[in-house]
Amino acid sequence: MSIEEHPGRTETRHDVRVTVNGVPRTATVPARRLLSDFLRHDLALTGTHVGCEHGVCGACTVLVDGRPIRSCLQFAVMHDGAEITTVEGCTRPDGELGPVQRAFRDCHGLQCGFCTPGFVTTITAYLDEHPRPSATEAREAISGNLCRCTGYQSIVDSVLRAAEIRSDQGDGRGETPQ
Amino acid sequence: MKPSAFAYHRPGTVDEAVATLAGVGDDGKVLAGGQSLVPMLNMRLAAPAHLVDVNRVDGLDEVRVVDDGAGASVRVGAAARHTDVEHDAEVAAVLPLLRQALEHVAHPTIRNRGTTVGSLVHADPAAELNAVLALLGGSVTLRSTTGSRVVNASELVTGPMQTCLRPDELATEAAFPVPQGHTGTAWTEVSRRAGDYAVCGVGVLVTVDDELRVRSARAAYVSMGPVPEVLDLTEPVAGIAAGGARPDEWAAAGRLATARLEPDDDIHATAAYRGHLAGVLTARAARAAAERAVARAGDTTGAST
Ligand SMILES: Cc1cc2nc3c(=O)[nH]c(=O)nc-3n(C[C@H](O)[C@H](O)[C@H](O)COP(=O)(O)OP(=O)(O)OC[C@H]3O[C@@H](n4cnc5c(N)ncnc54)[C@H](O)[C@@H]3O)c2cc1C
Ligand code: FES
Ligand code: FES
Helix, strand or coil: CEEEEECCEEEEEEEEEEEECCEEEEEEEECCCEHHHHHHHHCCCCCCCCCCCCCCCCCCEEEECCEEEEHHHCEHHHHCCCEEECHHHCCCCCCCCCHHHHHHHHCCCCCCCCCHHHHHHHHHHHHHHCCCCCHHHHHHHCCCCCCCCCCCHHHHHHHHHHHHHHHHCCCCCCCCCC | CCCCCCEEECCCCHHHHHHHHHHHHHHEEEECCCCCHHHHHHCCCCCCCEEEECCCCCCCCCEEEEECCCCEEEEEECCCEHHHHHCCHHHHHHCHHHHHHHCCCCCHHHHCCCEHHHHHHHCCCCCHHHHHHHHHCCEEEEEECCEEEEEEHHHHEEECCEECCCCCCEEEEEEEECCCCEEEEEEEEEECCCCCCEEEEEEEEEEECCCCEEEEEEEEEECCCCCCEEEECHHHHCCCECCCCCHHHHHHHHHHHHHHCCCCCCCCCCHHHHHHHHHHHHHHHHHHHHHHHHHHHHHHHHHHC
């Protein structure tokens, strides 16, 4: 930790070590660096999008230790030592599209794509716990994320399609990143 | 927008946390799940010079059911997430109201980080958990370098987003008492979109006697005033058959709620609409709670024979 003086304020700086999509990463950042900005600016992982910065739109959703959270409502320093999965990590180990990403392509689950990273991470974690959702459950699962383009119908279809792809792959957990 | 600069502290024990809070004085804030505080920092509605992160304080993440002679209660530590409380099987068995209410707190993604104790001390007039704490007569434990005190729900919240906490105090634990007797509970609310703060929300606790008739009924409301409102609904429903009552018998409880509550207009709803919702939702929740009380009474009698 180091200290930086601003007019009338003291700011601490911290070394933050995380594992993102299986890769250990480190950066030194001020305490006020949001986790979303840490991923985008300091680690150059721009897949995570930032919409509202107050927890409402869901575009910035990433998985921390497997659970979806809003990265815009966290400081990077709080997550020193964490395992993080971003949309870039929701692929297959060989780099091909993962089941949720493939389902979005198959079902036209995106138009402009701004909201997509948050949906992909949210749905990936959801299907880990609920491998066979009904259409109603699929709709409920995405109710915390906003999309201004699709009207949601095709995203609901994508959830159901992703569940199918994962179960076709046998163990139900499919190609979920670790 | 981005937060202003601050100094970050990450204590490892409660003693260290309260010493840090005492050291930074009025210019410090506790950082728990961040689900209410960080939006305020991002919008620069708040700009504390010090944040004290309590997420890694030892022993604060526990959720337990405790029976200490004065009756059982669910104890939730200050670093326990809404999700941890919601998915705790033992908690769901002894106090289903917590899960019933938590399902209405934002979305699962927010509940994965937001803490139950943080929600109580944030004291939003729309926060479900403050109403649950008030309905059950629960309390919160506050610690500082000078000692510890236990404050009950009505002392804790002094106004909208205002509490009796001093800046040097850390809330360490909330206690939700398990009600005695044959009880059933329900939570219902109406919000503009799934997961939004409620326009009107109500939790009801119904107690039935051995003949499965209503002995008492109480309700607590969110978004119907500056602080959680608790009403005794017993009078219009006392003695009715809890399992088979007609809808109009429960509607009497709803009318009482509409008459007693004094909600305000705001951009989301008029006071009159809120009053109407309170009536409908109270009747609905009371009926559901009574049916559950009957089912649970059946379970306990069944178990003892
Ligand atoms: C999109 C969205 C929707 C939401 N919808 C709802 C909803 O429908 N219903 C609802 O009830 N809530 C809702 N919330 C809020 C959510 O429940 C928060 O988790 C909760 O209000 C605060 O908990 P926290 O742990 O995140 O606290 P923080 O945001 O970290 O802190 C909130 C405040 O409490 C103080 N504080 C926190 N913990 C302590 C402690 N242990 N001791 C002393 N002070 C402390 C902080 O200093 C701060 O002032 C929503 C939030 C978001 C982002
Ligand atoms: S940017 Fe985080 S929820 Fe909108
Ligand atoms: S695809 Fe454009 S916002 Fe969802």
